[in-house]
Amino acid sequence: MQNGRVPTGLRAVVFDVGETLVDESRIWWRTAELAGVPPFTLMALLGALIERGEDHREVWRILGVPHPPVAPPIESVDLYPDAVATLEAVRAHGLLVGIAGNQPAGVEQQLRAAGCAPDFIASSTS
Structure with missing residues (x-):
């Protein structure tokens, strides 16, 4: 305008x-905790996947852990x-x-x- x-x-x-x-920071931090992975590891891998143009949902397969069943609200x-x-x-x-x-x-x-x-x-x- x-x-x-x-x-x-x-x-x-x-x-x-x-x-x-x-601001999704708290939500992703909690998601990492629920998945049992270090939050910075999750964030680094997500960033790398996005940078390479790959599907961000691949993060769970690469980390070898299931996606948490419920996203933090x-x-x-x-x-x-x-x-x-x-x-x-x-x-x-x-x-x-x-x-x-x-x-x-x-x-x-x-x-x-x-x-x-x-x-x-x-x-x-x-």
Whole structure:
């Protein structure tokens, strides 16, 4: 938005979940603990897979451990400090607010419980 004006024709803004609205550090740290692997090992391997353009889910096979059955939930402490205010500011400009991402089941309820109130939430499991 330039000079506080919404560009002509813009009707909605959609935000990604991970590393846009949500700092996933605590979630990945807890996932490593649940899998019984050192958190820095998990993070290094994830980074290497992503850098090489490979599927990040291969991390479990390479580490030789099963994927933890349940992902740690998103909590209000995981939201970036400006996340909720940004969503509210976009809505104050008369725009629809959406959140979308490649996230596990239950993300809609978790984001709403954490304080996000968009017009819609979509995930890869929705």
